[in-house]
Amino acid sequence: MSKGKxxxxxxxxxxxxxxxxxxxxxxxxxxxxxxxxxxxxxxVVELPNGKGFVYCKSGGACYTGQGNALLYTKANVGIPxxxxxxxxxxxxxxxxxxxNGSIVDLTEDSLRGGTILFKTVTGSDNSxxxxxxxxxxxxxVKGAACTIYLDAPLTGALTTASYSYCxxxxxxxxxxxxxxxxSKIGVAATYVSAxxxxxxxxxxxxxxxxxxxxxxxxxxxxxxxxxxxDGSVQLRGLGGTASVDGxxxxxxxxxxxxxxxxxxxxxxxxxxxx
Numbered sequence: 305m306s307k308g309k310x311x312x313x314x315x316x317x318x319x320x321x322x323x324x325x326x327x328x329x330x331x332x333x334x335x336x337x338x339x340x341x342x343x344x345x346x347x348v349v350e351l352p353n354g355k356g357f358v359y360c361k362s363g364g365a366c367y368t369g370q371g372n373a374l375l376y377t378k379a380n381v382g383i384p385x386x387x388x389x390x391x392x393x394x395x396x397x398x399x400x401x402x403x404n405g406s407i408v409d410l411t412e413d414s415l416r417g418g419t420i421l422f423k424t425v426t427g428s429d430n431s432x433x434x435x436x437x438x439x440x441x442x443x444x445v446k447g448a449a450c451t452i453y454l455d456a457p458l459t460g461a462l463t464t465a466s467y468s469y470c471x472x473x474x475x476x477x478x479x480x481x482x483x484x485x486x487s488k489i490g491v492a493a494t495y496v497s498a499x500x501x502x503x504x505x506x507x508x509x510x511x512x513x514x515x516x517x518x519x520x521x522x523x524x525x526x527x528x529x530x531x532x533x534d535g536s537v538q539l540r541g542l543g544g545t546a547s548v549d550g551x552x553x554x555x556x557x558x559x560x561x562x563x564x565x566x567x568x569x570x571x572x573x574x575x576x577x578x
Contacts, residue, residue, distance in 0.1 A: 310346040310417055332357055333494045335503040345502070346417035346473045348578055355509030357493060358578045362503060364479030366496035369514065370535030371556065372505060373486035375477040383415075383450070383470035389422070390449050393462040398454050402468045404444040415441040417473030420452055424466050434460055438470070475578075478505060484533040488554055490576055491535075507576040510560060514572050527558045529572060537572060 329351060331340070347359045363375040383405050391401040404410055415438045422434040437455035444450035478489055490507035491514070514537045529537040530553040537556045560571040
């Protein structure tokens with residue numbers, strides 16, 4: 305098993321380098337049904353020009369000219385809320401055994417990069433909540449015991465009367481969906497044609513081609529842009545129907561190119577985080 309925390313790699317920014325010494329980041333523009341052994345979902349690479357990318361797995365087609373959404377929901381969670389812990393765990397433990405739910409079979413490390421929450425009682429009493437990152441897990445079919453490896457030790461003991469709630473890494477399922485209430489991660493570094501493909505999503509830095517027929521380069525309404533339901537952007541402050549309301553949507557960044565006439569060729573500075 306390959307357990308560990310996510311990597312954040314800064315390529316070539318430790319000092320001034322010449323072209324001969326500059327690192328090769330062509331791997332960012334590759335896609336594959338097989339995970340690159342050098343990376344895990346959720347790992348981040350930042351380039352010297354300020355562009356940031358996160359390693360993702362697609363839940364459908366992903367595009368470079370439109371914002372791709374985080375598709376994970378309770379419907380694809382393996383370990384549901386209020387699921388009892390399967391074995392006692394003492395203070396200081398860095399692994400906990402829980403019972404897999406009835407939704408999906410879990411493969412080894414498929415929850416890596418996710419989050420697990422523990423509580424001792426149901427309801428609204430949050431006095432004993434513990435939240436930890438997941439750095440690995442054992443394989444488990446539906447209803448079977450699964451060992452979760454934590455990124456830090458427990459500060460409170462758990463018993464089989466305690467409850468757990470697990471979410472996988474949000475980057476395990478990303479894609480283009482035209483739904484207003486989905487959070488956008490960014491844009492794919494290159495076109496991704498189908499589901500289950502490993503690729504890089506750009507979440508910050510300059511990117512081209514996200515404008516809609518709304519001329520975002522005309523900055524009478526300011527320079528800040530928000531994500532629309534279809535993965536394009538529009539100026540914040542422009543009203544409209546629920547699908548294009550510029551007041552209530554997720555901020556994407558701000559306009560770099562003031563000359564766009566609404567044909568999608570503008571440049572945007574993405575200001576997202578992972």
